[in-house]
Amino acid sequence: MMRLAGHELRCIRAGREVFAGLDFEVRSGEAVAVVGPNGAGKTSLLRLIAGLIAPSGGQMTLAGGDSELSVAEQAHYLGHRDAMKPALTVVENLGFWADFLGGVATEPAASLEAVGLGHAAHLPAGVLSAGQRRRLSIARLLTVKRPIWLLDEPTSALDAGSQKVFAGLMTAHLAVGGLIMAATHTPLGIAARELRIGGVA
Numbered sequence: 001m002m003r004l005a006g007h008e009l010r011c012i013r014a015g016r017e018v019f020a021g022l023d024f025e026v027r028s029g030e031a032v033a034v035v036g037p038n039g040a041g042k043t044s045l046l047r048l049i050a051g052l053i054a055p056s057g058g059q060m061t062l063a064g065g066d067s068e069l070s071v072a073e074q075a076h077y078l079g080h081r082d083a084m085k086p087a088l089t090v091v092e093n094l095g096f097w098a099d100f101l102g103g104v105a106t107e108p109a110a111s112l113e114a115v116g117l118g119h120a121a122h123l124p125a126g127v128l129s130a131g132q133r134r135r136l137s138i139a140r141l142l143t144v145k146r147p148i149w150l151l152d153e154p155t156s157a158l159d160a161g162s163q164k165v166f167a168g169l170m171t172a173h174l175a176v177g178g179l180i181m182a183a184t185h186t187p188l189g190i191a192a193r194e195l196r197i198g199g200v201a
Contacts, residue, residue, distance in 0.1 A: 002028040002064035002147060002179060004049070004071070010057030011044045018044050020057070024195050028064070028147070031170065031180040031190055036197035042183035043080070045197065046150045049181065050077035065147065075148035076141050080156070082133040083140075086126030090117060090136055093125050094143050101144040111142040116165060130157040138166055141173075149173060151182040155189070163189055
């Protein structure tokens with residue numbers, strides 16, 4: 001059983017206190033929806049957990065994970081922007097991420113089929129629509145297995161059918177002991193406990 005927790009976390013960005021005294025806990029098989037107004041610090045919290053920014057106070061702990069790896073090395077961060085190289089094909093992008101991230105990798109073709117992009121495997125990523133780019137980013141979550149998914153507005157640009165597919169993928173991730181923290185303004189399509197962050201609307 002994995003348990004990711006934060007205690008009295010404080011975040012300062014560009015000299016402004018984004019949040020302070022923030023506590024959270026999420027366990028294996030559980031999804032937490034981080035909600036709050038714009039500017040409240042939802043993205044900052046996910047980036048902090050992912051190791052992309054340093055906390056200004058408090059502490060974060062992970063129990064039940066790989067003691068040889070940091071939290072960031074056991075997490076996927078799916079941000080606002082879809083991280084891909086436009087000149088590479090769809091499958092080459094997944095291959096790049098598999099090599100870069102390391103760890104246990106799934107065959108990229110299987111990941112693309114799971115998100116409905118099998119037909120686009122050999123197209124340059126630069127020609128994809130916004131929704132297809134989002135699905136390619138989701139395929140990255142499947143290609144390299146990591147137990148912690150940190151998702152920032154993950155359903156943006158997805159149509160109703162793709163949202164349903166993604167909900168199924170999130171459910172499958174939780175079923176094998178994964179955990180999810182997602183910053184969102186819209187329902188995820190799965191059962192999720194809310195973590196509300198206050199802030200400037």
